[in-house]
Amino acid sequence: MTKSKLISSIAAALIAASIFGGIDAQAAPHDTSIAIMATSVPVEEPSEETKEASDLKARVAQILNPEKDNVKVNGIKKGDLYVPKGTNIMLSLVNPLHSKRVKAGANFHLKTVDNLIINDVIVIPKDQEVTGKVIDAHKNGIFGGSGKLVINIPYVETRNGIQVPVNGYVSGYGNRDNGAIAVTAVVSVFGLFMKGTNIEYAPGQLFCVTVKEDTDLDATPENLKEVMSAERPHGQVLIVQAAK
Structure with missing residues (x-):
């Protein structure tokens, strides 16, 4: 086969591939035995001055109202227990996530x-x-x-319904098909039909999230066991006044 015929054959194959679904290399599912470390959502953090001003405001409120036990400092009510900032929580993916099949805004579990x-x-x-x-x-x-897949896990809930905010941001990319660029040099424009890989997280994939800030458990050392009891009814709580 001559060089020109070889190039023509490759080009024809690429055209056919593009018509019948394209050359779509798939990334292998991530190793579920290895946890992916999530990070904080890339947003501008409040300045140290802002944090100090907020803490000072809370302390002043506590000094001016010493009889009020519900005044919080750094988000924690005096006497309450809390989940410490930086605590690691390991999560396992229930259903698969694939960059080709999910859409922005979709929930996953x-x-x-x-x-x-x-x-x-x-x-x-x-x-x-x-x-x-x-x-x-x-x-x-x-x-x-x-392919690209960006996800966020905002919080993990406690037994008594407290939403513990976590750093659960993960941004993943598939592999670029560098071979496609090399092929392009041989088959000219037909190389553009070559594609990189998608990204896939298989069921059982582990994600390690960290608690974003000290989070009040709305429980004291004395009543923690009662508050977190599995037998105690938990759920959405409403306080409703009788109609008049």
């Missing part, structure tokens, strides 16, 4: 891998359902472009 225990009391139980959100997603593209 995870579950906690272990109990989170504070003072010998289970605060967040194993297999607690956790909801995440897809921030951005797009499939692989031409010129070897990779």
